[in-house]
Amino acid sequence: MKHIAIYGSGGFGREVAWLAESCPALRIECFIDDDPLLDGKIVNDIPVMSFEAFCRHTRDNAGKPAIVSAIGAPMVRQQVMEKVRRAGFAFETLIHPRTEMSRWVEIGEGTVICAGCILTTNIRLGEHVQINLDCTIGHDVVMADYATLAPGVHVSGFVHLGKRVYVGTGAVFLNGTRDNPLIVGDDAVIGAGACVTRDVPPNETWGGVPARELRRSK
Known part of the structure; x- marks a missing residue:
């Protein structure tokens, strides 16, 4: 079972979560979202964390979930995924x-x-x-x-x-x-x-x- 995190909890993020749930080898750890009002919330039974909280969470647990982006805007997606790469996380293909x-x-x-x-x-x-x-x-x-x-x-x-x-x-x-x-x-x-x-x-x-x-x- 491979653990993943989905970056973005909006409409497409929820669709990507549905996609991931259709893949039996994957387990969704959480959504990551940069909206501070969503940090600590639950969206479609999946916890939401800020990226900073997610980094702390992974330091306290063995293994790092791979990340898949659910950000629709291409330029924003690139900026965020470059930040994720610099932080040392791998990416998942869905x-x-x-x-x-x-x-x-x-x-x-x-x-x-x-x-x-x-x-x-x-x-x-x-x-x-x-x-x-x-x-x-x-x-x-x-x-x-x-x-x-x-x-x-x-x-x-x-x-x-x-x-x-x-x-x-x-x-x-x-x-x-x-x-x-x-x-x-x-x-x-x-x-x-x-x-x-x-x-x-x-x-x-x-x-x-x-x-x-x-x-x-x-």
């Missing part, structure tokens, strides 16, 4: 049993794949990627570290999503080619329901059908 995928899928540590997802072949996922409910990912897709899919996203073959890309619910990506993959740059945001038909530059927010630029981040 894959719901009701996930279908081939053996030709590379999965980085800390990644979360929720129920109902299908991943085909020759796919590479970076660290701390989040793939929410009922997503499909086609052949030769690359998702860099901290890339995030909200529920019901469909990614066709030869699509590359950069670091910290966030894709809203129900968005779809047309396929690229081996020589000319469809590329979404680092820190881009794709709005819910968008249909992405061409490359998206870094730091831009796109939406609509077909997707077009809505906003550029500084």
